[in-house]
Amino acid sequence: MRKGMTRRELEVTDPNQIIEILDKCKILHLGLVDGDEPYVVAMNYGYTLEGDALTLYLHAAKTGYKLDLMRANPKVFFEMDCDVTPFEGDLPCQYGTAYASIMGRGQAELVEDVEAKKEALSLFMKSQTGKDFEFQDKMVSIVSIIKIHVSEYTAKRREMPLLARRKEKL
Ligand SMILES: Cc1cc2nc3c(=O)[nH]c(=O)nc-3n(C[C@H](O)[C@H](O)[C@H](O)COP(=O)(O)OP(=O)(O)OC[C@H]3O[C@@H](n4cnc5c(N)ncnc54)[C@H](O)[C@@H]3O)c2cc1C
Numbered sequence: 001m002r003k004g005m006t007r008r009e010l011e012v013t014d015p016n017q018i019i020e021i022l023d024k025c026k027i028l029h030l031g032l033v034d035g036d037e038p039y040v041v042a043m044n045y046g047y048t049l050e051g052d053a054l055t056l057y058l059h060a061a062k063t064g065y066k067l068d069l070m071r072a073n074p075k076v077f078f079e080m081d082c083d084v085t086p087f088e089g090d091l092p093c094q095y096g097t098a099y100a101s102i103m104g105r106g107q108a109e110l111v112e113d114v115e116a117k118k119e120a121l122s123l124f125m126k127s128q129t130g131k132d133f134e135f136q137d138k139m140v141s142i143v144s145i146i147k148i149h150v151s152e153y154t155a156k157r158r159e160m161p162l163l164a165r166r167k168e169k170l
Helices: 015-025 065-072 114-129 137-141 162-169
Strands: 027-034 037-044 046-050 053-060 075-087 096-111 144-158
Touching (some): 015 075, 015 096, 015 144, 027 065, 037 065, 046 114, 065 096, 065 144, 075 144, 075 162, 096 114, 114 137
Antiparallel strands (some): 053 144, 096 144
16 A cells, blocks of 8 residues: 655655765665565665656676566565664653665666666666776676666655754763
8 A cells, every 4th residue: 555654744855865865875675576475685776866767776696586586576665774873762762763764666677788787887886886887798797787667766864853962962
């Protein structure tokens, strides 16, 4: 069932803040459909954000269970998070965790074209390291590249409450 964010006031819609979260997270958790069971793997990613259009690029070995699942059903869901900072309070209900995160769904495509794989790996490395890399045919031949066409996503940031910030300064 799809629904809006319960804590709507925490939703992040500013594209610059969304880019900041995408740049920071580095790792996402990819949910796949395994028959009638969920299957989740952690993966590093690269991305492009053109207007609202988010595309994710993942790399993996040539074989593996997640690839088998994607071929059978390309529907995916992902979650990434960063700026994770636990905070304390006086009462149990005042403890919590500050964080920023993005969640969304889309379709996975296994990229086969050599030039497209090189481009995806360059985007992947740029997102992961901030550096520009070039790839030779041989390098891309030994990896799988997964392109996720994200159909919808939302971003959220929970700041540390004022009380906890004051407590930290003491
Ligand atoms: C922080 C982080 C970043 C990662 N980044 C990448 C990435 O960019 N690309 C990538 O391909 N992989 C990455 N991995 C590893 C990834 O999460 C999977 O372990 C790996 O991709 C193999 O997944 P698979 O579905 O192909 O499993 P297979 O290797 O085919 O294994 C099948 C079974 O082995 C078990 N298994 C597999 N992996 C794990 C695991 N990590 N922990 C416990 N049990 C496991 C499960 O029961 C699984 O069903 C990362 C892992 C972490 C923790």
